[in-house]
Amino acid sequence: MGNILLKNIVCKGAVSDIYIEGNRISKVVPAGTSISDGYEWEVTDCSGKTVMPGFVNMHTHAAMSMMRGVGEDIAFHDWIDRIWDVESKIDEEYVYQATKVACLEMIKTGTTTFNDHYWHMPMAHKAAIEMGLRPVLAYVICDRNDPEESERQKVECRQMYEEAMTWNDRSVFAIAIHAIYSVREEMIVWASRFAREHGLKVHIHVSETQKEIKDCMEQHNGMSPVEYLDSLGVLGPDVIAAHTLWLSDNDVRILGERGVTCVHNVNSNLKLASGYMFRYNELRDAGANICLGTDGCASSNNLDMLETMKTSAMIQKAWREDPSAMPLDELVAMATANAGKALGLEIGKIEEDALADLLIIDTQNYNFLSPGSFEANLVYSAHSDCIDSVICDGEFVMRERVVPGEKEILAQAQKVLNKII
């Protein structure tokens, strides 16, 4: 990590100089302000560009990056059969290479932190660290209601925790509970307690489909998945609940009171026809923390947070019949600052002492040629190719759209893909 100076960059509307010392922002000052600190600065002239925090993808399965398009225009049960067929063939090397491809895509589309949920986590960790991103990697509890598997996973989970204690500072270890329908009750409680004992976040799929709600109510005395998890004492501000799509008023109240982070995965929900009426206004007003995710490429086909932001807002406006629904400032916060809050990290904001996870956006193009605000043009008009450069943890991971080693990453990934198709 060097000492980086971004000169003449627009920051919150003002042309500024941003100083990055090590992995943190040290100063944000009006452009041209004289600073005498005796340091050597690596200067990048950012005239005509705007800075914003890196995006945080709060729910994904990174290693599914090479499963995009595997099942299109088919019913859910046929789709999941195809995915399982592919997953039955993958190994550690596949996860390593596929996570590198995912990181490449995330860098090119402006994501600096991702909250991952997949198998062979040490390989995903290796890939993310090599690519320079900030990963949140969960050990996935998924016993498929087999008590022997529960015991095996308890042992493995403890081992992973020990291993994670040796990781790079940049990585965050978490516990994933796959879902209420795939994990035994005793194991849900164990995982939740293990996480709390060790100060770890819990990442769980909750209330994604109508079937999940119906099955849960039948099996648990009429309780919804949210009510059931709350009855087990699982829900709290340490919980990151992916989807939370089918919610009753009582579910909304509980998620708000417990301060749960709800992650909206709009593209996955639309494409798999899971639903679209995410109760954004109600969750926000109840006090839940709301973030955005892409889900894995098998269901949403890319990891593009800017696309996710646009689609999320468009759908809210449409079904609520209210063009003011999910306004831009809240939308940007969902993709940045709210995630920092959820993860307890100093990310998603540009201020002194925050971690230096930044996007440099090129606004010298037709998408920004209008009287509209930067945020409006970024979210509603532009695509991720306006992201000129990306800094994560104080280091450039992309400069002028070039990610080091891109060709080699694709070539290596093609080799492991060829083995399974």
Next chain:
Amino acid sequence: MGNILLKNIVCKGAVSDIYIEGNRISKVVPAGTSISDGYEWEVTDCSGKTVMPGFVNMHTHAAMSMMRGVGEDIAFHDWIDRIWDVESKIDEEYVYQATKVACLEMIKTGTTTFNDHYWHMPMAHKAAIEMGLRPVLAYVICDRNDPEESERQKVECRQMYEEAMTWNDRSVFAIAIHAIYSVREEMIVWASRFAREHGLKVHIHVSETQKEIKDCMEQHNGMSPVEYLDSLGVLGPDVIAAHTLWLSDNDVRILGERGVTCVHNVNSNLKLASGYMFRYNELRDAGANICLGTDGCASSNNLDMLETMKTSAMIQKAWREDPSAMPLDELVAMATANAGKALGLEIGKIEEDALADLLIIDTQNYNFLSPGSFEANLVYSAHSDCIDSVICDGEFVMRERVVPGEKEILAQAQKVLNKII
């Protein structure tokens, strides 16, 4: 127009050589086939790339390209006030420059033909021809229920028709009837007859909002806008109806029986909260021809047909609760071949004697690194930056993402924009 040879390009799954003579495709043969014709060919090696027809944007207002972001997160009546405020200040020079910006965006996002609906049409025509695109430009009838204005527009319409007869072969002249609520009945009938007498297409906004339906039924003996237009004898295969969002079963039947082209503008409909339940399956099954459009940048914020394709399919799948809704082959046809049919042009297909309006797609990137089909990866994973080069009417209008004169176009447009803000 030269003689272009695209070598080693994937066409409909087979590695091919494509010969373009003048403005038409002359041969599509397996790569390496020896052709002895005595011509000099300008050869482009397209290894690792795939060809497809250029997109056709069947409903837009190109010169609104610099109004993106003008009104965000506000109610419709506040939004329209802001747009009218901007429109009150624009002149011919503005329309010329703004249409050039729109053409630049269309080229970069793969649109080769656009069906435009705006004022100062001769300036839009000049811009589109200079940029090398294939424009369909309508004289817009919009008398706002003022009989004097009707008469003025009849005269001007005839003049425009005469002028259009002198245009470049590439341009198509059409008649736009703004909408049933903004044009007097007598004038709707006049415009429709004028179009039929001269073999012109009619471009009209139909059934965009619930208010339009309600007002029409109150004013026209309970008839919907579709029923009302049909009662006037307007509807037929020469009609391109934009939006057709709020339709009764009887409306669907009429549109199908008359062979009307219905243009779905999903992003505009979502963003303005007009609605989202476009009756795609029903219209298709009734026999209507269905195409896609972006609408103007003031309402949908960009002119990206690939984004429009993805969002259209995602929304259908979601509200129909059917992941197989709007399948990929139909989606691609809506953006290409169906538009050729609507306009009576040999575009939207790759075959001998078709007009050479082609996209060269770079598939050597992460979006296409999967066992998914080309179409799946293009629509659901990629963005328009995978479009490497664009050919319109037998000429390259973009090569390797470079459009000649891009910087100068933006600089000139900035000048006219500065005058009105």
